[in-house]
Structure formats: structure tokens, C-alpha cells
Amino acid sequence: MSIGNSPEDERPLQDVSEEARTPVGRALRQARIAAGLTVDDVSNATRVRIAIVHAIEADDFDACGGAVYARGHIRTLAKAVQVDPDPLLAQYDAEHGGRPAPTPAAPLFEAERIRPERRGPNWTAAMVAAIVAVVGFVGFTAVKGGDGDSGKDQVAEGATTATSKPASPTPTGSKPADEKPEPSDSAIAAAPQDKVTVRVSAVDGHSWISAKDHNGRMLFDGLLKKGDSKTFQDSSKVNLILGDAGAIQLYVNGKKINDDFRPGAVERLTYTKGDPEVG
Structure with missing residues (x-):
């Protein structure tokens, strides 16, 4: 009779860490039951459909529509049953190939481009030009008239004419050039109404x-x-x-x-x- 290890003792130890790990869906289900909540309670609290909650608890994530939405549902359900979502998300990523990389944005339809606002004539600039012309004419008349009384009368008459000459009227309903529209709450406020x-x-x-x-x-x-x-x-x-x-x-x-x-x-x-x- 020999003393030693039996053949069963010589077999390598199995790594049971993966087998002992609770699946993500089952962990969420156990946490929900421990919290005293039904599937209807969780669905009403999170606005996640009942069918999706059942599928996730059965570790079926195809109903979520993709890894991005599956991760969002896991985080939402974990918060609803009061468990830390980070370990569950890490386990999900490890079992499903890691966190998905964001896809580039598709080209937009130039939504950020705002159509330029049409502006009316610059009446202020026209008024300034008219006043400058009148003042120049009065000065020229004063110099040309010399020191005589007739020159003084010309200057006085010219000044009276310049003073009494009405300025160019501002069209009714038009905005002054320096008046600017107030900014809207959004950069897309001027978006076309046909879209x-x-x-x-x-x-x-x-x-x-x-x-x-x-x-x-x-x-x-x-x-x-x-x-x-x-x-x-x-x-x-x-x-x-x-x-x-x-x-x-x-x-x-x-x-x-x-x-x-x-x-x-x-x-x-x-x-x-x-x-x-x-x-």
C-alpha cells in the first residue's frame, strides 16, 4: 500500500471566477427584487418599456437596439434599483467587446447658417451728406461775398435756407440703420419654416x-x-x-x-x- 496523492488531487484547479460571476441582467433582477420593486414599477420610474426590462433581465440586449442604448438602459435600471452601475457597465463591456466608439456626425443641411437680414436704405448717411453739402455751400457763399452788406445778406439768406430746409424724410415703417434686432434664444431661430x-x-x-x-x-x-x-x-x-x-x-x-x-x-x-x- 503506497501513500501519496490520489489521481484526483493531481488535476489542475479550475478557474471558477468567470463561472461565479453573476450576469448583468440577473444582477439587475436580483437588485430589483431585493428593493421590493416590480417590473412595472421600474418601467414607470425609468420610462423603459416593460418588454425591454424583461429582455435585459434575461441578458438579452438585442431589444435595446445597439450597445449604446444597452449601456444607457443598464445605467438607468441600475439607478432605479439603487445599485452602482459602473461595475455592471464594465462587465457588459468586457462581455460584448468593449465600449463602442462614437461615429462621426453626418453632414447637416447647413442648419447653422442663418439667412442674412435684408436692410433698407441708410437714411441717416443720406441726411448727413445733405447737411454737409448745405454747410459747404453756405461757407462758400460767405467767402465769395466778401465784407459788403450784400455778402452779409447772402450769407444770412443762405443760412436761413440751410436751417429751414427739411431733412430727407424717413420712410414710414423702416428701421434706422443703427437699430439691430434683439438676439433670439437660439442660433436657429431664423430656421426656414418649410423644414x-x-x-x-x-x-x-x-x-x-x-x-x-x-x-x-x-x-x-x-x-x-x-x-x-x-x-x-x-x-x-x-x-x-x-x-x-x-x-x-x-x-x-x-x-x-x-x-x-x-x-x-x-x-x-x-x-x-x-x-x-x-x-
């Missing part, structure tokens, strides 16, 4: 955004950092998806949208030429 123009500004943080035109063509899909703005324009419709709607300020057709978006909430929005009056 829909949407300006997206990250004022309270950064957010992933996606914008498409009425044909479904991608205008932009990437990260908008705090302080950055993007303007999109189309002939009939602009579709938006905001990864963190609470950080975004919207101007549609030159008017500010005052919807109370929640921080971390994912919003899907569509604007047309009639907005914001029609919704």
Missing part, C-alpha cells in the same frame, strides 16, 4: 444621442459632451433617442422645449415642422 430644425445641447452633463431623418438615415450617433451642441434639419421629420434626457436641452424650430426629462432617462422623440405647437 424641421432641432438643436440638442448637453447643458447638465454628457449624453449619448442618436438622430435620424425621415428616411431613417443616421445623422448622428455618439456622445455629446457637456457644453456641446448639435443641430439637425430635415424636410419633414427628425427622430431622436436621448441616452440621458435629463442632461439635454432641446430647441425645436427655434422654440425651447420645456419637458421635464428625468436624469438618466432614455427618451425617444420625433419632431415635425409644426412642432412644438402640435406636441
